[in-house]
Amino acid sequence: MAEFVLGQSVIKPDSREKALGRTQYGVDLKPRDALVAKVLRSPRPHARIVRVDTSRARQLPGVLDVVTGPDTLAMRYGNWIRDHTFMAHDRVRYVGEPVAAVAAVDDETAEEALELISVEYEELPAVFDPFEAMKPGAPLVHEDVANYACGHPEAHRQGNVLDRVRYAKGDVDKALAQADVVHRQSYNTPPVHAGITQPHEAVAAVDASGRLTLWTAHQSPFRLRQVLSQTLGLPMARVRVVCTAVGGSFGARATASFEPICCLLALRTRRPIALALTREEELQATFYREHAYITLELGARRDGTLLAVRGRLVFDTGAHHDLLATLGNAVASMAGPYRIPNFDLEGCVVYTNNTPKGFVRAPRIPSVIFAVESHLDTMAHKLGLDPVEIRLKNAVENGDTFAEGRVMQNVGFKKALTTFADHMKKQPPPGPNQAWGVAAGIWGLFATTTGGPPSAAVVKLNEDGTAVLLTGMSEMGGGQHAVMAQVVAEVLALPFEAVSVVGGDTDATPYEHGTGGSNTTYRVGTTVRLAAEAARRQLLQLAAQRLKVKEADLVLEQGKVYAREAPEISVPVATLAAAAISSTNGPIMGTSESGREGLIASMAPYIGSMDAPVFTANGALVEVDRETGKVKLLKYVTVQDVGHALNPKLVEAQVEGGVVFALGQALSEEIVTDRGRVLNANLLDYHQPTAADVPPIDMALIEVPSKFGPWGAKGVGEPPTVPVSAAIANAVFRAVGARVTELPLTPDKVVQALKQPQQ
Amino acid sequence: MKQLISLKVNGTTHEVAVEPYWTLLNVIRDHLGLTGTKRGCDSGDCGACTVIMNGKPVNSCLVLAVDARDRDILTIEGLAQDGKLHPLQEAFIEKGGIQCGYCTPGMIMMAKALLDENPRPTEAQVRQAIAGNLCRCTGYVKIVEAILAASEAMTPAKP
Structure with missing residues (x-):
């Protein structure tokens, strides 16, 4: 079926009311x-x-x-x-x-x-450092954590540690001993806020x-x-x-x-x-991003082949923890998007008396990838290899296994890297104290072909031929409802304007797990497609009865149903919809459940695989002032696999917004505390990126379709944030030789790193 | 003790009894019911509450209502004329400069103040002008495009 509403950058209908100041929050x-x-x-x-x-x-x-x-x-x-x-x-x-x-x-x-x-x-007695909190005799933040109800009863809970995950394969010690170069380094990323306006x-x-x-x-x-x-x-x-x-939401x-x-x-x-x-x-x-402490030890052959990685990761979750199960994803991400035959990766989450932590856009992963990609960059430098070349050499491909066990499918990493390399060829050479930094990213949290978290939708066809979609999914501002309306319009061959969306109301809509994890279009979009297809089947069934033509021989197009071989035999959709209300089957109303079984059955060969991993390849051009340590971001290049862009302009907007969102954690944002009290609890001292801080962004989207997402779509909202801190840190390293291992990359840290002997 | 002041907002004069410590933002939102102007930080750091007072953009959370007495105040609700959207509003919609929309009213008012003073700003001037208006969704890319497009539409470049 040729797409007629999908793939179009239709304007989201909420924008007009917002521009007029009429929208109520x-x-x-x-x-x-x-x-x-x-x-x-x-x-x-x-x-x-x-x-x-x-x-x-x-x-x-x-x-x-x-x-x-x-x-x-x-x-x-x-x-x-x-x-x-x-x-x-x-x-x-x-x-x-x-x-x-x-x-x-x-x-x-x-x-x-x-x-x-x-x-x-x-x-x-209070404890503010997670390493202190793990010592025997440390004050306990929760005395009976082992008896708290937990969605994952197998979670390792002891003292102030509320979860611990370890993935290991091969013989890391032996492989490191055989490596030509071994690099060990610790990194840390302080807490940052989602910054909802x-x-x-x-x-x-x-x-x-x-x-x-x-x-x-x-x-x-x-x-x-x-x-x-x-x-x-x-x-x-x-x-x-x-x-x-x-x-604004971003997990907050x-x-x-x-x-x-x-x-x-x-x-x-x-x-x-x-x-x-x-x-x-x-x-x-409020709940925001955890302080993360990461130590990596990576061994490689002289030709850049990665042999082994040992990773240790500690998250300070503060006094409470409100994430879903994302620790495994974070721990596995310590291997990055790379084939590494031997690994030993372990991470834990620790209570302290700091502010509680929860979701922020791409929970945990930008911190982990900052470490992984900074580390790989140093390794490339030590080996004298090009940063894209070392990534291409070790890049995961279809059928490779993510460290936590899922087999990756529809992998677009090499394509992202080569597209990125082509873009970089067009860039003029950097000036003095300037350099490009390169980093890649992986995001695949919920992208598993099982349907993921629960979702349901209903599509009702009105008597005049317009349609209403009921979804428990809330419009976050990214155009989530507009894309869902496009899906319904596409399936029912309606104009975009003929579809209304009722969303985010627990009485008026069926159950929906929620908006997050970059799986709204991917997961809810598929649910909505099922509901729309169910309505379409009812419509065609009724048309077949009226026109006395087999369903298989009917065409639904431009507001009418007609016989493929005899287009003059036709009936308008509105006529069918009106007739349906008094028919035996009642009004046309498609529910997502009627098609789910068939969909899941068709996905059987891929169940448990990572169907829609999203890979990114980014470059940052910076200029560093050697005296003051100030980092000036001059240009940014981002390449992302989006599966299939159902609304290209909204996808671009997610990627641009995601990159700039992440510039904050990279360059200026940090929650500063003293004994649990936040010292910069205002937007002057907690500096989020402004329009004046943002460089030109050069973007390329590639499309390696997923199997489960509607028309091949993958998630887009979180992946753009993942490699940003590392790309900038690597640019600073390449420009002046300063390897900063703690975020944000403020001038004092750059000056400090300049004093360190070059690695 | 409350004082009776007159406030001219979007061309309409209102008599309002205000406490001396009430901000213009509170009065606009809670007493005049004009909720298009947004509260983000109450300290002048985010720009969501930007309105135009006597031709100048101000953070209405930093202006006392009594100091706005008899001034000419324009809020987002007063920008469209006779149902026709202002070119800035049109451009924000068309270019995709609106996502969650919470910064939009303040952003548009700040942009209007800029274009009133400088009808053909450069991109750098646009970025500088809106540097006090935080947006977390768009990365500012499409907002800057929208302001430049509105500038072009309102004051076409001379051939």
Whole structure:
């Protein structure tokens, strides 16, 4: 079937309202009679709560309610391990942990009420360094972690370690002994924030029948509803989550944190509650990217053949952990996208009394790949090999196994590298103190041909021939809904404008795991395609009855169904849709489940394989000031395999946005803490890339189609971020010989590295 | 104690009783109901709340409402005229300069202030002008393209 809506850069319909300032986000929706909620947070990193006195706050005129830990069910929750409650009970474990919350008539009253709450703490020994936390006798952040419910009961949990994974193959010691060159180095990447432009905000209200509705920007309304149901003790039928417009997400909205507080106050006061976090709360007390410590030992032959790698990885997850199972992916990524016959890779996740950690765009992988690709660059330099050549020599191909066991299919790595090399040939030679740095990346977390996390969709054909898609997936701003509408339009041969999308509403749409892992188009897109195809079958069945032509001989095109051999025998889609509502089978309504079995069966030979690994090859041109250490980024080249671009302009936008997102971690972003307190909890001292920091970006997209993704699509949102830090670090190394092993690449670190003897 | 002030927003004069410590952002959003102007940081670091006051772009979170008394204020809601979008709005939509859209109102207002003063800015001038407006989605590429395209549409280069 020739594509007619797919492959077109249709403009996403939400843009117009956004340009007019009409789109409503979070607290934009608060009704006039809403109360304002604010949260009192712990100033201590680890303490026992001896006593909380809220009496003075309660007496303040304009205060409607005050809640503390004992007012809640103390039900622990979490995406991977149930290790946190939404409000502290007898103990606080990090600076910023909620201790109490108030509902008042306005901001000032709520703020004053917080000041009137007195909390007596008994300081407990705290630990802020994950290596200290692993030592015997270290203070325990959670005393009974082994008994916490965990989605992965086999997870290795002991002391402050909440998970440990090891993959090994061959004989690493022997291979390293036989290598011509062995390079060992440690790297570390401090925590960074997702940097969502709209802070976390929500409005909760209880209707006359006692049902609770929460309006908030969220990547997974259904998983949020589950947390609300568990922590508030409400059946799911009495909780509705509606996703509002989303002011940036990048993983920061895949976790439940402040939402139960908002809901609890609404349930208690029976008034609508608006809760909006401040920027300081965002940077001090929401879940963001972990501090990662990585040590690599790599052995190679003189010709550049990689023989063995030993990798050790420690993630400081802070006081709580809210990722899904991504440790294996991170540990396996220490081998990079390379064939290395001997490996011994181990990683663990450790609790400390730092701020809790969770998802940020491409969870964990940019940190790991910074180490891997910096390391390989040094190895290439030692061997006197071209950086592209050493990567091509060791690049994975179809049928190779990722270190955690999945067999990779539809691998586009060599194609990405050769496309990149062609682009680099066009670049003029760098000037003095300038150089190109090269890095590659791999991303394949959820891209497994089993259907992945659960997803369902419904496509309804209206009596006038237009269609509505129901999906639990929220529009993040990347055009996710627009692409889904394109999928439906393509299958039903409708114009793009004829398809509307209802999304992210737990009452109005079928179950959806959520938006994330770069698998919205890949996974949800396939689900939506199944639903649309089911509607198409119903449509053709009805047409066959009316036209007395076999289904196989019918063509659906341009708003009508006709007989292939006799086009004059035809019926408009609208006529069929209208007739369907009073037919025996009822209205045309396709559900994704009707075609899933067949799809999974067709995927049988590939089950368990990594169907849509995404490879990238990047280059950064920098100029380094040897005196000050300042790194100036002059140009960036990015090549990415996208499988098949269903909307090329939106794909480009993801790649450009992803590269610039990652420039922050590379060059300027770092959460700086002292005993768990964030010292730069504002956007002046926590510097995100601005328009003036961004160089020209030269992009090439290649297409090596996946089997499971719709029309071969692969995920695009996270992969662009993966190699960026390494590409820039490698450019700095090539320009002035300074190997910086800790992010971000600030001038002080460059100057320090310049003083080190060249490796 | 509250003071009664008059605020001229998007051509309409409003009488509002404000506390002396209320910001222009709060009054625009919570009292006039114009939620198109966004709150991002409350400290002037992100630019999401940018509006135009007497022809100059300001972070409305840093302006006290009483200091905006009798000034001429333009917010994103006042940019389209008689249902016709401003060329900047058209260009942001066409070029794909809008993803999540949360920075968009502030970004467009900042761009308008730039083009009002400098109708044909260079790319570097555009980047400098919007350097106080954070966007986390687009990498600024398509935003810069949109502002340059709007500039071209509004003031075509002389042949």
